[in-house]
Amino acid sequence: MNDVHQLLRSHRSIRAFTDEPVDDATVAEIIRCGMAAATSSNIQATTVIRVRSSDTRARIAEIAGGQRHVVDAPVFVVFCADLHRPGLACASQGVTPTPGMTEQFIIATVDVALAGQNAVIAAESLGLGACYIGAVRNDPATVSALLELPDHVYPVFGLCLGRPAQNPDVKPRLPLEAVLKEERYSDAGDLVHIAAYDDTMRAYYGSRSGGTKDSSWSNEMAALVGTERRPHMRSFLAERGFELR
Numbered sequence: 001m002n003d004v005h006q007l008l009r010s011h012r013s014i015r016a017f018t019d020e021p022v023d024d025a026t027v028a029e030i031i032r033c034g035m036a037a038a039t040s041s042n043i044q045a046t047t048v049i050r051v052r053s054s055d056t057r058a059r060i061a062e063i064a065g066g067q068r069h070v071v072d073a074p075v076f077v078v079f080c081a082d083l084h085r086p087g088l089a090c091a092s093q094g095v096t097p098t099p100g101m102t103e104q105f106i107i108a109t110v111d112v113a114l115a116g117q118n119a120v121i122a123a124e125s126l127g128l129g130a131c132y133i134g135a136v137r138n139d140p141a142t143v144s145a146l147l148e149l150p151d152h153v154y155p156v157f158g159l160c161l162g163r164p165a166q167n168p169d170v171k172p173r174l175p176l177e178a179v180l181k182e183e184r185y186s187d188a189g190d191l192v193h194i195a196a197y198d199d200t201m202r203a204y205y206g207s208r209s210g211g212t213k214d215s216s217w218s219n220e221m222a223a224l225v226g227t228e229r230r231p232h233m234r235s236f237l238a239e240r241g242f243e244l245r
């Protein structure tokens with residue numbers, strides 16, 4: 001394992017931070033690393049909004065179900081999928097943009113995810129910790145209003161950054177065999193892999209330093225995939241110009 005692999009495989013989300021500030025130059029460098037990620041057709045559909053206002057952060061923390069780290073993290077940014085800016089460039093060429101296509105929505109969302117993860121790796125390489133906040137999508141309309149997002153821009157996730165004030169265990173991942181398949185999709189053996197992983201996760205949840213619980217991956221998936229999650233997203237996206245044609 002080289003140093004980069006070691007860094008990647010040491011990742012764990014950090015939800016408690018020291019008061020040590022992260023200077024603006026470091027934040028800029030982290031975001032530059034995010035911007036260096038591959039991007040579909042060079043569309044660069046990521047816009048990052050840094051939120052310094054404690055009032056705005058408190059509101060977003062509330063929307064996120066009371067996640068204190070949104071308020072407490074030295075740095076909080078929101079990664080947005082932005083088809084407005086390429087639309088401006090398109091219109092400047094006398095061509096009417098068509099940003100409501102499903103394909104463009106996918107492109108923009110993938111771009112943001114890649115940029116976000118590059119930023120997280122850059123931050124972690126500096127000894128900082130990070131936590132994504134997908135819960136901004138609990139109420140994306142209010143977050144959009146707070147950040148004054150125009151149509152064709154939506155908040156994909158927030159990101160807390162700072163010096164870790166906790167040292168959580170690395171969360172085990174699925175066995176490689178469940179994820180890496182040869183030549184074609186087959187779920188043969190997956191239930192065996194899932195059962196093994198359930199045992200691993202039950203042990204992890206039962207002993208982790210950051211608070212224990214009696215659960216397994218399948219238990220968590222039943223709660224996650226077995227319920228309707230954020231059903232407002234479809235109409236929200238349509239209202240913001242992502243009609244998904």
Ligand SMILES: Cc1cc2nc3c(=O)[nH]c(=O)nc-3n(C[C@H](O)[C@H](O)[C@H](O)COP(=O)(O)O)c2cc1C
Nearest residue numbers: 011012013015064067131132133134135136157171
């Ligand atoms: C897009 C995305 C959104 C997430 N949203 C939240 C969130 O709102 N709050 C939170 O505490 N963790 C959030 N997480 C962190 C995941 O819960 C975490 O990555 C996962 O449980 C694996 O744990 P690890 O990051 O420690 O390896 C999010 C992660 C991703 C990738």
